[in-house]
Amino acid sequence: MTRTLQKSPVTTxxxxxxxxxxxxAGEILIxxxxxxxxxxGYDLWFTGLYTASAQRELKHELAITWQTATANPAPPPAPxxxxxxxxxxxxxxxxxxxxALIRIPRLGRHYVYAIVEGVSTADLKKGPxxxxxxxxxxxxxxxxxxxxxxxxxxxxxxxxxxxxGDPIVIETATMWYVYRVTQMxxxxxxxxxxxxxxxxxxxxxxxxxxxxxxxCTPKYSASHRLVVHGRLETAQPKSAGIPAVLREG
Numbered sequence: 697m698t699r700t701l702q703k704s705p706v707t708t709x710x711x712x713x714x715x716x717x718x719x720x721a722g723e724i725l726i727x728x729x730x731x732x733x734x735x736x737g738y739d740l741w742f743t744g745l746y747t748a749s750a751q752r753e754l755k756h757e758l759a760i761t762w763q764t765a766t767a768n769p770a771p772p773p774a775p776x777x778x779x780x781x782x783x784x785x786x787x788x789x790x791x792x793x794x795x796a797l798i799r800i801p802r803l804g805r806h807y808v809y810a811i812v813e814g815v816s817t818a819d820l821k822k823g824p825x826x827x828x829x830x831x832x833x834x835x836x837x838x839x840x841x842x843x844x845x846x847x848x849x850x851x852x853x854x855x856x857x858x859x860x861g862d863p864i865v866i867e868t869a870t871m872w873y874v875y876r877v878t879q880m881x882x883x884x885x886x887x888x889x890x891x892x893x894x895x896x897x898x899x900x901x902x903x904x905x906x907x908x909x910x911x912c913t914p915k916y917s918a919s920h921r922l923v924v925h926g927r928l929e930t931a932q933p934k935s936a937g938i939p940a941v942l943r944e945g
Contacts, residue, residue: 743821747849750822754794754810765869789813795826796833797867798841801941803854811866815842824851824909827891833866834873834931837893837902845911845922852911855922863941864907864926872939875907875926882913882920890923904928 789795794810801807815825824843831837843852858877866873883890890910893902905928913922932939 743847744849746821747823747851751810751849754812754822755797758794758797758810762869789832791828792819792822794823795868798824799865799867799942800854800858800862801865801944802858802862809843809851811841820844821848823849830891831893831902831905833868834871834905834928836905838891838895838906838908839866840891840908840910842910845913846916852909852922853915855909855911855924856913858924863929863939864909864924865939865942866907867934870934872930872932872934873905873928874930874932874939874941875905876929877924877926879925881923881925883923885918885921887921890921890925895925905931 791814793813795813796811797808798811799808809823811824811826812819812822813826813828815827819825820843824841826832827840827842830840833839844850845853845855858880860877860879862877864875864877866875881890889896889898891908892898892900894900895906895908907926907928909924909926910921912918913920930939
């Protein structure tokens with residue numbers, strides 16, 4: 697008599713259990729991955745919308761302010777002017793409001809951001825922020841600006857693309873200030889010497905008009921700071937037209 701061997705139900709259950717566990721775990725991981733991707737995408741998209749809206753408002757406010765300044769012109773600060781004392785702002789600069797526009801040709805012809813006064817969390821959500829107490833555009837000392845590299849429209853996302861000699865253009869109510877990149881470095885967040893009147897030289901009296909741009913590095917991390925230093929090359933009245941560096945290319 698021939699017997700037909702049948703697979704044991706117990707063996708089948710035992711053999712398939714690990715596969716079911718792995719399958720469930722895989723589905724959970726895939727779901728979590730999709731959720732993370734959606735969250736990151738939403739975070740980048742939503743914060744970008746917020747900053748874009750803030751930038752439109754800031755630029756509109758600047759345009760109105762500058763029209764008034766043009767109608768009632770005051771002598772622009774000369775590059776040799778002494779910076780305001782620490783913590784003291786010029787009368788026409790209000791914390792949280794825009795004070796100038798920044799253009800970096802290396803990052804595209806349409807790259808232009810309103811610089812807000814202040815570097816608080818709320819300020820930097822609006823755009824690049826000027827460190828209070830540091831020099832103003834065109835003044836002797838260090839005009840320091842910080843900005844996000846990823847979220848909130850990522851105004852300083854491309855700072856790592858800059859090269860020595862690249863122009864950084866600051867526009868105010870009546871002046872164009874063209875700085876040239878002189879140095880790039882990566883430092884720890886605790887290294888505040890980079891924003892001194894003479895970067896990395898505590899106690900030294902400034903004799904030049906400088907600019908320093910700072911942002912987090914590497915991308916999506918706050919472990920270090922990418923720092924770009926520059927020196928004022930030209931200060932040109934807006935009545936003389938647009939600087940050549942903005943007409944090139």
